[in-house]
Amino acid sequence: MQRRQFIWISSLSCLAIVLPVSSCSEYKSELVKVLVLPFSLSKILNTENIKKVGKHYIRNIKEDNIDKETLKWELLSNIENIKNSEIETNVIDVAHQLIEKIKNDFKFNRITQLDGWILSQTEAQQCALLYLLD
Amino acid sequence: MHIDARILDNNSTIEGDICIIGAGVAGISIALEWMNKNKKVILLEGGGFKYDDTVQNLYKGTLTGQKYYPMKSSRIHAFGGTSSAWMGMCSPLDEIDFKKRDWINNSGWPINRKDLDPYYKRASPYLDLGPYEYDVDYWTSKDPLYNPFQFDKDKIWNKMWQWSSPTRFGIKYKEIIINSENINLYTYANVIDIKANEELSSINEVIIKNYANKKHKVRAKYFILACGAIQNSRILLASNSQNKNGLGNSEDLVGRYFMEHPEIISGEAWLIKPHKMKIYGIGTKGPQFPPRAEIAITEREQERLQILNGTIRLKNIISSRYFKPNIETWQSENPNENIKNWGGKNHKSLLGKVKMKINNLVESRTIGIENAYQLYIRLEQSPNPNSRVKLIKDKDSLGVPRVNLNWELTSLEKISIKKIIETLGLELGSFDIGRVNLLEFLRNDNENLHPDYNGGWHQMGTTRMHNNSKKGVVDSNCKVHGINNLFIAGSSCFPTAGAVNPTFSIVAISIRLSDYIKEII
Numbered sequence: 001m002q003r004r005q006f007i008w009i010s011s012l013s014c015l016a017i018v019l020p021v022s023s024c025s026e027y028k029s030e031l032v033k034v035l036v037l038p039f040s041l042s043k044i045l046n047t048e049n050i051k052k053v054g055k056h057y058i059r060n061i062k063e064d065n066i067d068k069e070t071l072k073w074e075l076l077s078n079i080e081n082i083k084n085s086e087i088e089t090n091v092i093d094v095a096h097q098l099i100e101k102i103k104n105d106f107k108f109n110r111i112t113q114l115d116g117w118i119l120s121q122t123e124a125q126q127c128a129l130l131y132l133l134d
Numbered sequence: 135m136h137i138d139a140r141i142l143d144n145n146s147t148i149e150g151d152i153c154i155i156g157a158g159v160a161g162i163s164i165a166l167e168w169m170n171k172n173k174k175v176i177l178l179e180g181g182g183f184k185y186d187d188t189v190q191n192l193y194k195g196t197l198t199g200q201k202y203y204p205m206k207s208s209r210i211h212a213f214g215g216t217s218s219a220w221m222g223m224c225s226p227l228d229e230i231d232f233k234k235r236d237w238i239n240n241s242g243w244p245i246n247r248k249d250l251d252p253y254y255k256r257a258s259p260y261l262d263l264g265p266y267e268y269d270v271d272y273w274t275s276k277d278p279l280y281n282p283f284q285f286d287k288d289k290i291w292n293k294m295w296q297w298s299s300p301t302r303f304g305i306k307y308k309e310i311i312i313n314s315e316n317i318n319l320y321t322y323a324n325v326i327d328i329k330a331n332e333e334l335s336s337i338n339e340v341i342i343k344n345y346a347n348k349k350h351k352v353r354a355k356y357f358i359l360a361c362g363a364i365q366n367s368r369i370l371l372a373s374n375s376q377n378k379n380g381l382g383n384s385e386d387l388v389g390r391y392f393m394e395h396p397e398i399i400s401g402e403a404w405l406i407k408p409h410k411m412k413i414y415g416i417g418t419k420g421p422q423f424p425p426r427a428e429i430a431i432t433e434r435e436q437e438r439l440q441i442l443n444g445t446i447r448l449k450n451i452i453s454s455r456y457f458k459p460n461i462e463t464w465q466s467e468n469p470n471e472n473i474k475n476w477g478g479k480n481h482k483s484l485l486g487k488v489k490m491k492i493n494n495l496v497e498s499r500t501i502g503i504e505n506a507y508q509l510y511i512r513l514e515q516s517p518n519p520n521s522r523v524k525l526i527k528d529k530d531s532l533g534v535p536r537v538n539l540n541w542e543l544t545s546l547e548k549i550s551i552k553k554i555i556e557t558l559g560l561e562l563g564s565f566d567i568g569r570v571n572l573l574e575f576l577r578n579d580n581e582n583l584h585p586d587y588n589g590g591w592h593q594m595g596t597t598r599m600h601n602n603s604k605k606g607v608v609d610s611n612c613k614v615h616g617i618n619n620l621f622i623a624g625s626s627c628f629p630t631a632g633a634v635n636p637t638f639s640i641v642a643i644s645i646r647l648s649d650y651i652k653e654i655i
């Protein structure tokens with residue numbers, strides 16, 4: 001196993017520990033764990049505060065029908081070069097692409113301010129998804 | 135030579151070639167430039183060598199507008215001036231500070247940064263600074279622990295400061311001045327009036343007075359006002375026996391465009407991983423700190439965003455969070471009491487510190503506070519004619535009208551602070567270095583609702599420089615328009631404030647003025 005893969009899988013494992021125990025079966029999906037983990041932001045904010053940010057995001061957007069599936073779809077719509085059928089097995093690539101997307105969000109001013117935090121749109125959506133899933 | 139004006143025979147006449155009014159940083163710098171020249175220099179200081187509350191009381195006044203430090207204690211009325219209390223931070227004004235900027239009313243100097251560079255270099259030894267080097271690459275080459283953030287160079291740069299020891303002019307230069315043969319220092323020599331000729335085109339003499347009730351005349355070929363922004367304008371306005379508007383004030387500009395540096399904690403930066411922060415002053419100790427960087431916005435980005443100049447100083451959250459702002463603690467009329475309460479005593483009690491430690495542990499954020507920093511912004515103030523010093527009816531014990539200071543800001547200050555912090559947030563995010571959180575006062579859209587800012591005790595702008603006599607009080611040589619032998623030294627001449635502590639620029643401009651007088655005398 002390559003070192004980078006080891007680090008990623010370890011990180012995902014840690015996420016399994018820090019996420020609140022839930023009977024929701026969606027948490028068991030590795031893909032969902034990646035989608036609800038804003039990788040860099042989670043080093044600054046704990047789960048409680050990530051959900052708080054997510055709650056602000058839901059309140060601020062004007063769409064009436066925002067739900068888990070819509071957010072998942074929006075996050076996954078940014079993923080390139082991976083077939084839908086293979087996404088669940090290419091979680092590490094998905095995570096990498098999300099990180100790059102977040103950096104580009106900042107670079108191209110696709111940002112939002114939630115509870116004072118200046119955040120990427122993508123990571124704000126991730127926070128919102130975590131809030132909705134809980 | 136030193137003479138105490140309290141013991142002179144009443145109604146003495148003092149004569150010289152040059153009369154420097156005020157022995158603070160500007161006045162002493164000019165006097166030092168004239169040492170051992172074959173001209174007699176009169177240096178007038180209203181106070182003595184030590185703090186004297188009776189003299190300090192002459193500075194009392196009233197305040198309106200933004201909350202500010204008490205007039206009596208916001209500057210020191212003694213030999214050496216406010217250098218007896220300053221922290222020592224030095225950096226030159228940026229090139230953009232001198233430029234006319236379409237988005238900032240009344241911006242632009244009649245000189246540019248290159249005109250001042252040789253004088254900054256000459257000012258450096260007066261302030262016990264290192265080499266005249268303010269490029270971050272120079273300093274990072276000197277210290278391997280200096281590791282500045284690498285941002286998009288089109289948006290953000292690292293601006294360097296050096297620290298003076300801090301030089302106390304009243305201590306370092308006292309013996310030199312007193313022992314100089316051609317510099318005649320008069321203490322307890324408060325200028326209460328300036329007398330011009332009938333046409334008001336030339337100054338004949340100034341009248342000095344002290345609380346021993348002694349009054350004297352001082353005559354010279356050239357006069358240089360060097361008392362600081364508030365007092366310079368006060369003296370000109372109060373010298374109104376020949377013209378009710380005072381001297382140099384045909385366009386009603388004297389006292390206007392008072393500028394300070396609005397300074398305030400504006401946000402927090404939380405880094406994703408540790409970063410060596412020595413270059414930003416974290417973990418370094420004084421009193422003479424090593425050179426330090428602050429985060430600054432490029433010219434190009436300031437123009438794109440249409441904002442004022444400003445810099446961000448990073449302060450460790452743990453040590454800074456429980457310090458009270460200066461504007462809260464520096465509220466005594468006695469500057470010595472303020473100095474005692476500042477720094478180490480400027481924080482909550484020991485119990486408060488313990489509570490803070492406990493709070494940090496149970497805070498709902500991820501542990502990582504050791505990599506979190508407060509963002510302390512120092513902002514240029516937009517030149518505003520309504521921000522001003524003017525006379526009031528109340529007079530001091532020498533019979534000189536006191537002044538009211540109305541410190542007034544515009545919406546551009548708050549807009550600029552928000553955009554500067556947002557720019558940093560974008561850069562930290564795009565390089566995946568960290569995230570920024572805006573403080574509460576920046577989260578609302580009311581651009582005219584200002585919090586209580588700290589000032590930096592940086593008083594500027596009240597006799598601004600412009601070659602057009604309708605737009606300035608002094609010309610590019612600091613000569614008062616219309617008066618051929620009256621000059622003004624110091625920060626009252628600044629048309630814009632920049633985002634730097636003004637002392638370095640004050641000394642540079644004073645030396646430049648001194649050189650000009652040497653050419654014409």
